[in-house]
Amino acid sequence: MTKKAVLEVINLSKSFGAKRVVNDISLDVSEGDIYGFLGPNGAGKTTTIRMLLGLVHPDAGTVNINGHNLMHNFNDAINSVGALVETPAFHLSLSGHQNLALIKNLHPQIPEKRIHEVLEMVRLDNKANDQVKTYSLGMKQRLGIARTLLHYPKLVILDEPTNGLDPQGMKEVREMICQLSLEQDITFFISTHLLHEVEQTCNKVAILQEGDLIAQGSVKQLLAHNNEVVEIITDETDLAIDILRSAPFIKSIGKTSQGLSVELDRGFSASTNKMLVSRGIAVNYVIPKQQSFEQYFLDLTQGGESHV
């Protein structure tokens, strides 16, 4: 069954003066996705997010949020999204609950009980009555996310939500996002440059570089598209390198403590083994290595091919 589109971005572009910052990008975010929006510093992530929220006017392109066109039906589009774009500011001498009550009071349609619900969702219900000045950075960030949830959004956009957090704070935010996605049917669009976070949290990613979309898809799909890496356990490393160097399907060879790490075209590990054995090399093992998303990202953004 095709999943419902929650965020559709079609041919979006933006320049500042002569500088093209976002270049004709299209993104598809479906119901239930935890969608990672990745890119090196200055790639255009924040500018894109600001366009998704109507804070920056695009030069060209269309944004639909939950079926509402952002340009033509702004209120419906924006009311169905929650967003945390900068470090949230709170009244430090008030409690978490009191801070959320101030926001709730501006929106009479939000029931009182919602404050407790969202505090529970971000696991701050036991700190609800403590002053925000006693909160850690991670707790403040979670309170910021609670604030975005007050009006029952179907889509939540977070710009670098774990930026500046310690490992424990990052873990808490990560776990909370996964839980909200599962239990509350919230779709997330998260910009980050932390690749490890993406691997652990997101089911889909888009990679932006200098305003261009250079990859989009599931983490699994993107890695499957890439070369394979195997470790070849052998004592005859120098001879093995001489033999493999000439094979067109071998992309790179490095030495490891027990043999060689070889990057090759996907599907050629058996041929690699056969080539070595037929030339008299004693191959003890060929071990497939899981290529990390981090390596994939670095290959791609430092001069690799495009997988859009």
Ligand SMILES: Nc1ncnc2c1ncn2[C@@H]1O[C@H](COP(=O)(O)OP(=O)(O)OP(=O)(O)O)[C@@H](O)[C@H]1O
């Ligand atoms: N209002 C503006 N006027 C001129 N240039 C801008 C403006 N906003 C952003 N830029 C430029 O656009 C480019 C993309 O910036 P943007 O903040 O969108 O990137 P980013 O991917 O979010 O980077 P980072 O991870 O460092 O925040 C940068 O070169 C930035 O200097």
